Amino acid sequence: MRETEAKLVGELKGRGYRLTPQRELLLSVLEGSRKHLNAETLLERVHKVYPRANKSVVYRNLELLADLGLVSCVDFGHGRVEYEVHRHPHHHHLTCRHCGRMLEVRSGAFAQLQQQLHQDYGFNADMDHLAIFGLCQACSEKADPRHEHHPHALQGMGF
Amino acid sequence: MRETEAKLVGELKGRGYRLTPQRELLLSVLEGSRKHLNAETLLERVHKVYPRANKSVVYRNLELLADLGLVSCVDFGHGRVEYEVHRHPHHHHLTCRHCGRMLEVRSGAFAQLQQQLHQDYGFNADMDHLAIFGLCQACSEKADPRHEHHPHALQGMGF
DNA sequence: CCTCCTATTGCAACTGGTTGCATTTGTATC
DNA sequence: GATACAAATGCAACCAGTTGCAATAGGAGG
Ligand SMILES: [Mn+2]
Ligand SMILES: [Mn+2]
Ligand SMILES: [Zn+2]
Ligand SMILES: [Zn+2]
Numbered sequence: 001m002r003e004t005e006a007k008l009v010g011e012l013k014g015r016g017y018r019l020t021p022q023r024e025l026l027l028s029v030l031e032g033s034r035k036h037l038n039a040e041t042l043l044e045r046v047h048k049v050y051p052r053a054n055k056s057v058v059y060r061n062l063e064l065l066a067d068l069g070l071v072s073c074v075d076f077g078h079g080r081v082e083y084e085v086h087r088h089p090h091h092h093h094l095t096c097r098h099c100g101r102m103l104e105v106r107s108g109a110f111a112q113l114q115q116q117l118h119q120d121y122g123f124n125a126d127m128d129h130l131a132i133f134g135l136c137q138a139c140s141e142k143a144d145p146r147h148e149h150h151p152h153a154l155q156g157m158g159f
Numbered sequence: 160m161r162e163t164e165a166k167l168v169g170e171l172k173g174r175g176y177r178l179t180p181q182r183e184l185l186l187s188v189l190e191g192s193r194k195h196l197n198a199e200t201l202l203e204r205v206h207k208v209y210p211r212a213n214k215s216v217v218y219r220n221l222e223l224l225a226d227l228g229l230v231s232c233v234d235f236g237h238g239r240v241e242y243e244v245h246r247h248p249h250h251h252h253l254t255c256r257h258c259g260r261m262l263e264v265r266s267g268a269f270a271q272l273q274q275q276l277h278q279d280y281g282f283n284a285d286m287d288h289l290a291i292f293g294l295c296q297a298c299s300e301k302a303d304p305r306h307e308h309h310p311h312a313l314q315g316m317g318f
Numbered sequence: 319c320c321t322c323c324t325a326t327t328g329c330a331a332c333t334g335g336t337t338g339c340a341t342t343t344g345t346a347t348c
Numbered sequence: 349g350a351t352a353c354a355a356a357t358g359c360a361a362c363c364a365g366t367t368g369c370a371a372t373a374g375g376a377g378g
Contacts (some may be wrong), residue, residue: 094282109272109275112271114221115268116271117264120268123253123255124293125291126256126291132284132285133284133285134284134285135283137283138285143181149164
């Protein structure tokens with residue numbers, strides 16, 4: 001039994017959750033990918049093994065797996081949310097709103113902020129797997145971005 | 160002429176953007192509210208003055224106003240994105256994923272992170288008006304949150 | 319291995335938000 | 349103020365994701 005699957009069974013057990021083939025399969029599909037995957041792609045891959053699976057069960061189980069801390073999700077503003085297995089130590093993404101380039105950031109840089117929010121407000125911030133938007137080095141240097149408007153560079157809620 | 164409206168005209172001028180009644184009205188509706196408003200509410204209020212306005216023009220102009228830096232938007236995971244006029248200095252929101260309580264945070268606490276991302280990656284992070292999820296003080300103290308699952312505490316992409 | 323209970327599923331209807339396109343309307347120029 | 353041209357609008361179709369509900373199926377207990 002794979003490590004994450006043992007974790008899955010462990011997390012489900014004793015809370016009234018059941019181990020269903022859809023759940024196991026969904027997690028194993030995510031495990032088998034090194035990239036983020038969206039719900040549609042996930043369903044396609046689940047379908048190869050379990051053709052009767054339905055999109056609503058994909059969404060519902062992604063939410064459950066995320067609540068259990070086994071899966072991370074993120075919205076890069078590309079029109080669909082993306083998912084991946086939760087890795088340790090966790091990471092965040094810096095996304096250039098001009099050229100789309102993405103940098104991965106280890107969570108260390110965020111510890112300071114997290115600590116400060118806890119100190120100042122008693123707030124226990126999650127901050128797993130965030131998407132931070134901005135301009136990458138190359139695009140910052142190129143031109144003064146204040147005088148350009150890129151209406152369709154990035155759609156969705158990410159602006 | 161109101162201050163933000165002057166700003167609107169200024170931002171539009173010379174970039175080929177036009178000043179339309181819908182744009183002006185949308186901004187003035189946002190100006191007239193002290194709370195975040197969602198697109199549906201905005202359209203309702205716009206309709207009172209300009210009944211033929213359409214939802215797509217609301218969304219398109221909200222995107223434009225956000226690009227121009229006049230409007231902030233945020234997704235609290237309540238099923239609809241919320242908007243407000245951009246205020247200085249800007250702020251962020253701490254949202255408790257257990258009880259829903261919200262704290263407003265001045266942007267100061269984020270300057271350090273912003274600086275570090277710039278130092279380490281040359282990345283120029285936006286970080287206007289973020290929604291940070293986590294547990295508020297009261298909810299953190301109450302019980303060990305690792306052993307509870309709240310499936311419907313917060314829907315959407317915010318988990 | 320049967321029974322029961324309820325969590326989970328599949329499905330279809332729905333919601334918030336986006337998009338393509340034909341029509342309208344700002345605005346620059348005369 | 350009329351003309352011309354592209355930007356913006358209204359509309360209807362569309363898309364990703366959610367929800368209510370009746371049917372299915374884990375799994376605990378016997
Ligand atoms: Mn990632
Ligand atoms: Mn706000
Ligand atoms: Zn870039
Ligand atoms: Zn709370």
